[in-house]
Amino acid sequence: MSGPDYTALIDAETWAYIARLDATYPPDAVQMSIAEQRAAYDDMCRVFRVPRPVGVTVVDLPFGGVPCRHYTSGSSDITVIYYHGGGFVVGGLESHDDICAELCDRTGFDVISVDYALAPEAVFPRCFNDAWAAFEAIAQERSGDILLCGDSAGGNLAAAVAHHARGRVDGRIIGQVLIYPGLGGDQSKGSYVTHANAPQLTMADLEFYKTVRTGGADLPENDPRLAPLHDNDFRGLPPTVVVSAECDPLASDGETYRDAVLGAGGKAVWFNEPGMVHACLRARNMSARAAVFFDRVVEGVAALGRRDWPY
Template identity: 70%
Template sequence: MNPPDYDVLLDDEIWAYMRRSDEFYPPDAVGLSIEDQRAVYNKMCAAFHQSHPDGVQTWDVTFGGVPCRIYEVGASDITVIYYHGGGFVVGGLESHDDVCAEICARSGYRVISVDYRLAPEVTFPGCFNDAYDAFQAIAAEYAGGIVLVGDSAGGNLAAAVAHHARGRIDGRIKGQVLIYPGLGGDATKGSYVRHANAPQLTVADMAFYQQVRSGGEPPKGDPRYAPLHDTDFSCLPPSVMITAECDPLSSDGETYRDAILAAGGKAIWVEEPGLVHGYLRARVMSQKAAASFDRIVAAISALGAGDWPADLS
């Protein structure tokens, strides 16, 4: 199999975004100390940060002992719980602040961003425990439906919460939207092989993050760690997976969709051509990334309203 030609697959706008991103967060950032990784990541996020849309109000609170940030544009019966990406090692309330504000403004829903603790300060299941503790407390505080959303590592956490909530908090989760999530798929095939050395995220990068997150050997057969390792995909909420073509994790969206459909559930997978891992930040530089963000918001809005977003083209 010939290696992918990213000069062909990626357009000028995405290359411009990646050059801008690399000015702050270089491709070899995993070789830095954790402290330095966080510093350069925070600088990168700040460089791409957009002003909040008019009318969005925010305040910081604690749910289940976990720091969180609430975004509102008015009363809403729907709460979006957002788990940020960053390989379980970097990121926080500031890194995805503008993304959450825009989702709030465009959907009209309350959005709550969860600042789960990071590795290596806590190792698995620490991040998951924080994610689930916050989820339980938010569900207890706000009546109405919940939409779980997360990107990358946050997509993993959103799905893990959905799996764990079955039989515990039934009927409250109206859907989940997973943005280029890492779900623990088969690393010997699909995008893991074809895009092993993709720009913005490589298989080697993923191995580093897994080692830090697990504190050594990643656990096996635990859906709290890797939702695709579950043996039961029934009774999950309607699920939308949106992935980037040039990303080793893309196949996880397809595999997860197929597992849910085989178990009789509702699921859709959209692979965005010509995009790379982490493209949410590219939405102000790339028409493709902006169009994908439109689809993400449309999926969140539809699921919160109890509709199935069958057409995300």
């Protein structure tokens, strides 16, 4: 069976972005050592990084013993907790600094980026434990509403925190925005098959990241801290916006998660942006389609923060 024609699905602007990214962080990066991967990823992030918007101020401080970066553009009582992507292996406060700053600027909400520990030094459940510890401390120290947000691995953590918070920290989370998240869907169908060899993320990459995250151990299949889609109860979750990339093996997780939340009586919407690839947030200044993708994210955060549901 032949795969999708990516030359037709992906436009010229996005191909230019892919070429620029691959020049620093090559498609076979998972074959590098962990140290080499992190160095290359950090270099790539610097290539695409843009200055923070004027008026956004930043302070680094820990929450729950976890290093964090707090962005503010005023005196909002709404806090967006952001978990960065990177397969649980790469990334940190610097890699997503401009994304968090723009999210703060465009919504007016405070944003706190969480620098959770990475694998292989910290295997599961350490990444989740850090994500939860930071969330708990932020919920205790800051009044007002909380939104959860994250991309890729960070989308997994945001959803895992939302699931875990039920019955523990009730009433504080008013929404979650998940950006091309990996949620533990069925890898035998959907985008996992159709887009198994997509540009920017492949099934082989996903297998590498899973092995590093778990330390190669066999883990329970019903633990939503690892894979939110493996939960057996989707009731009581906050209103959810999922924004996926069409040309991404993880795209179907967004659809499956939306359906699970809706099936449990919750509010959820899924956007599968055409022609987009995994990690396309960085393309927002090079690609009109990627700019629309980021608009979806910003609009989702803004609407949920207003306790609005325009979907």
